[in-house]
Amino acid sequence: MLIVMEHNASAEQVRRVQETIETMGLQAAPIPGSERTAIGVLGNQGYVDDTAIRNLPGVRECIHVSKPYKLVSRDFHPGATIVEIGDVRIGDGMAPVVIAGPCSIESVDQMMAAARMAKKAGASMLRGGAFKPRTGPHSFQGLGEKGLKMLRQAGDQVGLPVITEVMRIEQLDAVCQYADVLQIGARNMQNFDLLKEVGRLDRPVLLKRGMSATVEEFLAAAEYIVAEGNERVVLCERGIRTFERATRNTLDLSVVPLIREMSHLPIIVDPSHATGLRSLVPVMSKAALVAGAHGVMVEVHPDPARALCDGAQSLDGPAFESLMSELRGLAAYLGHDL
Amino acid sequence: MLIVMEHNASAEQVRRVQETIETMGLQAAPIPGSERTAIGVLGNQGYVDDTAIRNLPGVRECIHVSKPYKLVSRDFHPGATIVEIGDVRIGDGMAPVVIAGPCSIESVDQMMAAARMAKKAGASMLRGGAFKPRTGPHSFQGLGEKGLKMLRQAGDQVGLPVITEVMRIEQLDAVCQYADVLQIGARNMQNFDLLKEVGRLDRPVLLKRGMSATVEEFLAAAEYIVAEGNERVVLCERGIRTFERATRNTLDLSVVPLIREMSHLPIIVDPSHATGLRSLVPVMSKAALVAGAHGVMVEVHPDPARALCDGAQSLDGPAFESLMSELRGLAAYLGHDL
Amino acid sequence: MLIVMEHNASAEQVRRVQETIETMGLQAAPIPGSERTAIGVLGNQGYVDDTAIRNLPGVRECIHVSKPYKLVSRDFHPGATIVEIGDVRIGDGMAPVVIAGPCSIESVDQMMAAARMAKKAGASMLRGGAFKPRTGPHSFQGLGEKGLKMLRQAGDQVGLPVITEVMRIEQLDAVCQYADVLQIGARNMQNFDLLKEVGRLDRPVLLKRGMSATVEEFLAAAEYIVAEGNERVVLCERGIRTFERATRNTLDLSVVPLIREMSHLPIIVDPSHATGLRSLVPVMSKAALVAGAHGVMVEVHPDPARALCDGAQSLDGPAFESLMSELRGLAAYLGHDL
Amino acid sequence: MLIVMEHNASAEQVRRVQETIETMGLQAAPIPGSERTAIGVLGNQGYVDDTAIRNLPGVRECIHVSKPYKLVSRDFHPGATIVEIGDVRIGDGMAPVVIAGPCSIESVDQMMAAARMAKKAGASMLRGGAFKPRTGPHSFQGLGEKGLKMLRQAGDQVGLPVITEVMRIEQLDAVCQYADVLQIGARNMQNFDLLKEVGRLDRPVLLKRGMSATVEEFLAAAEYIVAEGNERVVLCERGIRTFERATRNTLDLSVVPLIREMSHLPIIVDPSHATGLRSLVPVMSKAALVAGAHGVMVEVHPDPARALCDGAQSLDGPAFESLMSELRGLAAYLGHDL
Incomplete structure (x- = not known):
């Protein structure tokens, strides 16, 4: 998951997001940009529930890299189901x-x-x-x-x-x-x-x-x-x-x-x-x-x-x-x- | 309801539609046009189920003038529901x-x-x-x-x-x-x-x-x-x-x-x-x-x-x-x- | 074309629509229904411009039976263009x-x-x-x-x-x-x-x-x-x-x-x-x-x-x-x- | 920008993406995940044209954090235009x-x-x-x-x-x-x-x-x-x-x-x-x-x-x-x- 912060998010808001990610047993990798900071989430197995993060102040968007389905995904089951x-x-x-x-x-x-x-x-x-x-x-x-x-x-x-x-x-x-x-x-x-x-x-x-x-x-x-x-x-x-x-x-x-x-x-x-x-x-x-x-x-x-x-x-x-x-x-x- | 016939619908097909309408206890009013014939349906109380007509040969379209709801319609119940x-x-x-x-x-x-x-x-x-x-x-x-x-x-x-x-x-x-x-x-x-x-x-x-x-x-x-x-x-x-x-x-x-x-x-x-x-x-x-x-x-x-x-x-x-x-x-x- | 009148359209409004149709050199065929009156338009060659009618009081809808294209239509040119x-x-x-x-x-x-x-x-x-x-x-x-x-x-x-x-x-x-x-x-x-x-x-x-x-x-x-x-x-x-x-x-x-x-x-x-x-x-x-x-x-x-x-x-x-x-x-x- | 790699992208493919990013004068920050690798792009001023990256083998998606408009954006011009x-x-x-x-x-x-x-x-x-x-x-x-x-x-x-x-x-x-x-x-x-x-x-x-x-x-x-x-x-x-x-x-x-x-x-x-x-x-x-x-x-x-x-x-x-x-x-x- 990638968390995109608002343009004007404060350092304090970024820190709170990082802490919340770590509380979930995951790692946070901040990616500072010229326009805004993004925070990569590492260490997850599959789809991350973003409820606890999405609503924090300063968060603009949560972009999911993993998808809300895994069992039916070809990525993890390359063989076809008959x-x-x-x-x-x-x-x-x-x-x-x-x-x-x-x-x-x-x-x-x-x-x-x-x-x-x-x-x-x-x-x-x-x-x-x-x-x-x-x-x-x-x-x-x-x-x-x-x-x-x-x-x-x-x-x-x-x-x-x-x-x-x-x-x-x-x-x-x-x-x-x-x-x-x-x-x-x-x-x-x-x-x-x-x-x-x-x-x-x-x-x-x-x-x-x-x-x-x-x-x-x-x-x-x-x-x-x-x-x-x-x-x-x-x-x-x-x-x-x-x-x-x-x-x-x-x-x-x-x-x-x-x-x-x-x-x-x-x-x-x-x-x-x-x-x-x-x-x-x-x-x-x-x-x-x-x-x-x-x-x-x-x-x-x-x-x-x-x-x-x-x-x-x-x-x-x-x-x-x-x-x-x-x-x-x-x-x-x-x-x-x- | 208005029934629009295909451009090349035969007189026989038009007749069959008319008969079907009459079988339903309704009246048929053919409207011959330069491009195609249309047939008006008269005498219905409310929405007409077009199943029996829509599938007849030569029928292009059934256009409903009455709507598939009547009880909730303002047309028939001008007073508001509180x-x-x-x-x-x-x-x-x-x-x-x-x-x-x-x-x-x-x-x-x-x-x-x-x-x-x-x-x-x-x-x-x-x-x-x-x-x-x-x-x-x-x-x-x-x-x-x-x-x-x-x-x-x-x-x-x-x-x-x-x-x-x-x-x-x-x-x-x-x-x-x-x-x-x-x-x-x-x-x-x-x-x-x-x-x-x-x-x-x-x-x-x-x-x-x-x-x-x-x-x-x-x-x-x-x-x-x-x-x-x-x-x-x-x-x-x-x-x-x-x-x-x-x-x-x-x-x-x-x-x-x-x-x-x-x-x-x-x-x-x-x-x-x-x-x-x-x-x-x-x-x-x-x-x-x-x-x-x-x-x-x-x-x-x-x-x-x-x-x-x-x-x-x-x-x-x-x-x-x-x-x-x-x-x-x-x-x-x-x-x-x- | 079929003109659908409002449920509560007056006889006077219906008459004005009929007259307008006739002014355009076409014929009007009223189809009285239990819920509302519809008026068929006859005698047109191709698509009828509904501007003059659509805006008249009491008119709910104009339904076109002819389409706004004729030259490209298969109806009138059954042979294919190569x-x-x-x-x-x-x-x-x-x-x-x-x-x-x-x-x-x-x-x-x-x-x-x-x-x-x-x-x-x-x-x-x-x-x-x-x-x-x-x-x-x-x-x-x-x-x-x-x-x-x-x-x-x-x-x-x-x-x-x-x-x-x-x-x-x-x-x-x-x-x-x-x-x-x-x-x-x-x-x-x-x-x-x-x-x-x-x-x-x-x-x-x-x-x-x-x-x-x-x-x-x-x-x-x-x-x-x-x-x-x-x-x-x-x-x-x-x-x-x-x-x-x-x-x-x-x-x-x-x-x-x-x-x-x-x-x-x-x-x-x-x-x-x-x-x-x-x-x-x-x-x-x-x-x-x-x-x-x-x-x-x-x-x-x-x-x-x-x-x-x-x-x-x-x-x-x-x-x-x-x-x-x-x-x-x-x-x-x-x-x-x- | 965040580049999401395919689940089965090779290390070689990831490397090529990184190199391409660096050729563009930007920095690449890989974020390895359990399911797939993502690569953050840092150092850009505004929207990055992803043409050179989007088409590389192993790339699944380019997610833009910056938007394709900047002059009209409130982020950079908080005052209103009258x-x-x-x-x-x-x-x-x-x-x-x-x-x-x-x-x-x-x-x-x-x-x-x-x-x-x-x-x-x-x-x-x-x-x-x-x-x-x-x-x-x-x-x-x-x-x-x-x-x-x-x-x-x-x-x-x-x-x-x-x-x-x-x-x-x-x-x-x-x-x-x-x-x-x-x-x-x-x-x-x-x-x-x-x-x-x-x-x-x-x-x-x-x-x-x-x-x-x-x-x-x-x-x-x-x-x-x-x-x-x-x-x-x-x-x-x-x-x-x-x-x-x-x-x-x-x-x-x-x-x-x-x-x-x-x-x-x-x-x-x-x-x-x-x-x-x-x-x-x-x-x-x-x-x-x-x-x-x-x-x-x-x-x-x-x-x-x-x-x-x-x-x-x-x-x-x-x-x-x-x-x-x-x-x-x-x-x-x-x-x-x-």
Whole structure:
């Protein structure tokens, strides 16, 4: 850590900062400058909590050189994490995974049709939402546990592992009964209680980036889960909120290679939520793979025009088959067997 | 609602949209244009769910004229809502309220000292956090129920109602036992389950705007609470996330008068979280009142340099007294008795 | 256009809006709703200037169905524009173009070395900046016309067309003397005088998206150029400013397929400025091609560690050769001959 | 400056950085850490150009402790700058200035009527645009030099100094002939050639913040002007672009007190462009004064409903008189004589 003092900080204020650093069992290395003094902090193992220093008089800024995540950092774990879900393996060197399914589970028939579509086209995992966070109170809110059963049943029938979002700690028991992977949605990326709770479970977690979360906050959120003992975390970029509203969100695809440098965790992309536009989903799925994503999560629906949720971004059967065929070609080109 | 068709939409596609509208019990009014056809929807009472239409072939866009909130809208409830908490009244025509207290409850002594500071200077409500959402897993996470008791005790001792954040539904019982007002934090603004739950309680709610929530989403979140029957909702602007990082967030003060036009609910401002800089808190508190805020929520701490959380934005006793004295003068100028 | 009236707009106010529309030679189609009246405008050819209506009493909002660009819109020109620069052709169906060169022209030797690097690896155009917009006044500001000569010379020597940024109208004569393509930088995307001026020239233009420009504003800026008669416009996505600062800008790659739907103009991507990180440039170049970009513009430098500008995002010779070899493979996979 | 090395940087790489620093005539102070090495740079006077270092192998990040502006910084010039324009004085301790006038100059009659409105209500300066940057090519583009004459004439007639925007260097001669203050618009905040040019003139400059400019970039732009010798610079906050579109821009009012801490230059606020909504202009003008702004710039128009530009945010005569009367009261409360 580097502590930058105010231009007009007194010698006494500098001394107090130095003493406080030493009280913390660390060493202080003052760097006098022509404009202001800076004080280097030495001897720390990992991130230093700056609470005791930041508020001292004369301190202008604390600049952290260590980051608020260590367990998920590639610096200390150069080897990649491969997350296994049944036969599916996600991570460096593995074939990219394709997770497909409807935004929300609507009925046994819809879920079964979607599962057959997904399986037939070659997806490796089935998704479906039972608890839906909706912006307004009068929209369809999901089928709850009834929906979970339909999802499980559909997955079993076609032979695909299933993933679904858990929004509250109290839903964990029910969701764990039915789902192979727990999804933490963008709105819950900083629901730290929930993160800790899933960190104590023996179940893979798909963690979506928050709508306005920086890469650093995203990795710090993953650190919460891993710190509790659950290392099977898959990250998911799903678009961030910016001034541009021509797409639903702004897909921040550059963070895929960046996060692969920074962390050993696998990362996938959700082009459906990121763009919100059906016609962009296939092309951005391919771009995601080329950018180094370990997979994509795509919304499909047997009848998008009648979907109760997010139909405008869902692919129908033929469109999804065509996408899968393109992805297979691309994966082969990239050296994988999809 | 207005449905805009693609430039090259066929007559058949236009017809299908019209039929779908009529199936919904509404009327369709086609507006042929030189570039494309638009279709007006008539006869609806309030917001129309566009799911069935948005996904039809040939549809380019659905433009909503009605908004996804009605209960909280000033259009239909021109009279202002005044929220009462003990002797405190928040809303149009009332003296601005000042809520003060530490970011987090640390000990009986700290809480009592803060309560005395708040009371002595003239605050009308006491705040303190017992459950703390922290970005990284290794920071101080709050005292939990033990902290709630300290808050209640401190409030009772000095004679101030107390407010604290509730982060999970399971905390509601405990929090309701101790707190006069329930705070929903920015990270939970779209935790719809929690919103619905507090909507069923007979307890005032302070709803903070999410870090990347639009005004429309903010009001739609309040609608969730009111729709369940709880009309005692106070909104709170606390800064949004933008590209500018010189301040912790960007205080969006213009939404105060805007929301006062759009909604009948009271709105206050939290300059401490918005700016993150102690030196800006007093001046932005005053600006908030002049902008029409029904109050401010300010972080104070008996010893900010030793605060376990957010000390850099906390005022100490003398600074808070001086702020209160300025606010009193300003309130008197604005015609209120603070 | 659709005009939305206030909830409490009077019949008189509605009538005044109708009359104003008719004065403009258009037809008004009122759509009374349960909450408010909307008024459709019919009979217009293209975008309607709403100045006369927007300010009338009782008007809440004017919603445009036609867009503020028509000449660059795919709706009215379904065929793609192919921009030819010497032997290079940019646009639908053409092999992706690779433009390479240093951020700024520093010397004859540097420019020649860069040109040889670019040519040897297989780039199809040479870039280099002679006039540099720099954030602070004390950084290197470019060599001006001396630099332009070096660029031209280097391009001629290796047989590559050259592109350089023009920042002011007065530079146009000099730049046109040396450059095959005129680049309009992000900071000048809304320098409308400059746009109009280059619109009157017979020289291809590369128009970069402004740092905070929406897709709609981007296309409207291109419309300025085309409206003056110059149809040889190539768009360039180079990242937008968002809250995320881990990359220099946020590369908004989804706009590539979106703009290809909306406009007939070619669009390329600049991953160097977008990410600001050398290690991300190759992977995002490939992702750009897969997303449908008609080319990429990449910063290369014979000795990035000694570059006077943006070295951190520049590739050296071996890195650029390796990128070109990857792009060739990818282009072949996509059906092109790079 | 602090240089942060990569976790796995070699001793050789650290050594090369040290040597480079010493070549620059500065001292290097390595700070070895448990995770990575950092290197402090000592002995610099002001901002260090990091070009030569940033690109060296093994360097992760260069953190600047000095800022890219010094002349405009309060650190080195604690006394405030007071800008004088005729009898008007802008800056610390002066009565807040009110600049009023139409967005664009439309005719002699309109300009004269606006000038009389401004004068009668008590404004201290007159504004009006002769060259208008408009998003689309077919909107009204301003009257040019003819407009400048009308502005000058109107100002002379009522006895108010006049301010107008200059968009290009070639317009400088004409504008200087007619205007007392040169306005640099938001789109030109980083038009560095223009900044340098006005920096060489003996004429006060009003510099508007760019739509996506950070505070640091804003001050660095002012530094360009001051570095050329012109110290009469007034800053103007006019809203930034964020995800929120309920207002035209997001007025970032907190930067007013922040900039007053950081710089000795005066700063005013433009609530008309910031909010884009007439009904918010008065209340945000008052909030601006309380936040410490040295003045406000407000759009007024004799007949907003017929304005050729930005009528929706313009005040008419009675509204402006009422605002001025409120501002007078507020200024008196704040201890000034408006």
